[in-house]
Amino acid sequence: MLNQIAIVALKEWIDGWRDRRAVISAALYSLMGPGVVGMVSLAVHIGRDSQAVLIAMMSVFTLVSAFVGGMNVAMDSIAGERERRSLVPLLMHPITRLDLLLGKWLAVAAFSAAGLAFNLAGFALLFHRLPPLALALCLTPLCLLAAALEIWISTLCRGLKEAHTYLSMLVFLPMMVGMFMVFSPVAGHGWWKFVPVAGHQLQLDAGMRGKPLDPLSMLFLGLGTATLAGMALLAAADRLEQDDVVYGG
Amino acid sequence: MIEVRNLKKQFGAVAALRDVSFHAPDGAITGLLGANGAGKSTTLRTICGVLKPDSGQVLVDGISSAGDPLALQRRVGGLLDHAGLYARLTPRETFTFSGRLNGIPSQRLRQRVEETIAILGMQSIADRPTGGFSQGERMKTALGRALIHAPRNLLLDEPTSGLDIPSVRSLRALLQRTRDAGACILFSSHVLEEVQALCDRVVILAGGRVVAEGTPPELCELAGVTSLEDAFVAFTSAEEVAAC
Numbered sequence: 001m002l003n004q005i006a007i008v009a010l011k012e013w014i015d016g017w018r019d020r021r022a023v024i025s026a027a028l029y030s031l032m033g034p035g036v037v038g039m040v041s042l043a044v045h046i047g048r049d050s051q052a053v054l055i056a057m058m059s060v061f062t063l064v065s066a067f068v069g070g071m072n073v074a075m076d077s078i079a080g081e082r083e084r085r086s087l088v089p090l091l092m093h094p095i096t097r098l099d100l101l102l103g104k105w106l107a108v109a110a111f112s113a114a115g116l117a118f119n120l121a122g123f124a125l126l127f128h129r130l131p132p133l134a135l136a137l138c139l140t141p142l143c144l145l146a147a148a149l150e151i152w153i154s155t156l157c158r159g160l161k162e163a164h165t166y167l168s169m170l171v172f173l174p175m176m177v178g179m180f181m182v183f184s185p186v187a188g189h190g191w192w193k194f195v196p197v198a199g200h201q202l203q204l205d206a207g208m209r210g211k212p213l214d215p216l217s218m219l220f221l222g223l224g225t226a227t228l229a230g231m232a233l234l235a236a237a238d239r240l241e242q243d244d245v246v247y248g249g
Numbered sequence: 250m251i252e253v254r255n256l257k258k259q260f261g262a263v264a265a266l267r268d269v270s271f272h273a274p275d276g277a278i279t280g281l282l283g284a285n286g287a288g289k290s291t292t293l294r295t296i297c298g299v300l301k302p303d304s305g306q307v308l309v310d311g312i313s314s315a316g317d318p319l320a321l322q323r324r325v326g327g328l329l330d331h332a333g334l335y336a337r338l339t340p341r342e343t344f345t346f347s348g349r350l351n352g353i354p355s356q357r358l359r360q361r362v363e364e365t366i367a368i369l370g371m372q373s374i375a376d377r378p379t380g381g382f383s384q385g386e387r388m389k390t391a392l393g394r395a396l397i398h399a400p401r402n403l404l405l406d407e408p409t410s411g412l413d414i415p416s417v418r419s420l421r422a423l424l425q426r427t428r429d430a431g432a433c434i435l436f437s438s439h440v441l442e443e444v445q446a447l448c449d450r451v452v453i454l455a456g457g458r459v460v461a462e463g464t465p466p467e468l469c470e471l472a473g474v475t476s477l478e479d480a481f482v483a484f485t486s487a488e489e490v491a492a493c
Contacts, residue, residue, distance in 0.1 A: 086333030
């Protein structure tokens with residue numbers, strides 16, 4: 001079982017890596033945040049307040065990068081399989097559909113994590129400050145959630161164009177949540193720090209400001225994010241069992 | 250050997266398979282004949298485990314699809330009408346991926362990939378990404394993927410569609426060699442000449458039911474005609490009249 005998941009993940013990783021246009025596009029999206037924040041920092045005087053604003057901006061871009069990093073691979077991995085009519089031959093292999101999905105999910109999550117790492121490296125260069133290791137641990141489940149949601153959406157779509165439309169909309173989720181957390185006066189209070197994506201934004205903001213991370217929040221975020229990712233994967237596996245996935249209706 | 254018993258499959262209001270039963274023996278090419286919408290593709294997809302039947306049973310070499318679907322899939326190779334490939338992978342990588350999923354050990358798989366490339370005459374294109382392949386090259390790659398684990402049972406849905414004459418001839422020769430080695434081949438086609446030239450037995454489907462089965466001469470005799478085409482028309486027309 002694990003072996004088959006790894007076989008699928010490796011194939012998806014190689015296939016995704018060879019799609020150079022998609023890789024370059026994801027890398028550019030990941031670096032867009034450091035680029036934009038870098039340009040803004042040139043335009044304003046860097047005082048304590050303005051650095052806080054820059055870090056807040058950064059956190060939004062970082063959340064988005066976790067979703068954008070694996071988007072193309074997710075799009076290609078189910079909706080693309082249906083469009084190029086390779087899904088039926090794949091389903092003929094002796095592998096359960098859940099294992100198939102898990103393999104694809106791991107590959108998408110790896111690209112998602114790569115996008116996030118690229119983004120954080122860009123910001124580390126910009127701010128001359130490495131993000132704490134605990135922050136990387138806190139954000140890893142976010143990549144798993146982003147990948148699971150993307151894979152699920154990909155199973156709902158009949159082709160790449162449709163998947164691109166819906167996955168582009170999904171990217172608005174971290175963007176909107178991030179903006180809300182930055183600008184809303186009610187954000188940051190109480191239970192927000194336990195809500196996936198919103199809590200990640202708060203931890204990210206705290207980590208990059210050099211403040212200590214909240215271990216309880218990290219624990220709940222990890223559990224909550226893993227639960228949501230599991231639910232999305234189960235929904236995707238259920239979808240893959242349906243006949244119209246095979247017939248493309 | 251493939252045995253299909255009382256297979257039924259409904260898609261919404263459409264009954265794709267009403268009651269399909271037949272068997273395809275080892276060492277023979279069994280043709281699945283039928284008009285568009287007769288249920289050929291649904292039958293093949295159900296046999297290979299891609300679709301689950303609403304009722305009925307599929308047995309491949311005695312293994313039931315309901316009992317151990319993965320064991321059944323290990324015994325089946327297929328080239329259905331969906332011959333999609335991964336454009337950025339080479340045939341060698343495609344065969345290796347498929348072989349690994351079929352559980353072939355690494356050393357044996359390397360050997361098997363080379364054999365498959367040689368059988369299909371793909372040495373010159375084995376390490377080129379399939380994205381730029383012609384229809385014939387794509388079909389060969391898809392066929393190689395279906396054959397990589399040397400399945401004892403082979404399902405083919407319109408395998409010669411889009412192929413040029415030399416490719417059709419080499420595919421026919423390959424199928425005959427595979428049959429002579431003892432494999433069970435279930436072959437669906439619209440082209441009656443091809444069915445007549447290749448198939449040892451024929452199963453005729455109409456409206457999601459088996460309306461006749463036997464060797465081509467038996468079917469002609471049963472219908473009281475001299476050609477398989479006339480027999481096909483006679484059996485499928487009778488089903489259409491019954492359905493009306």
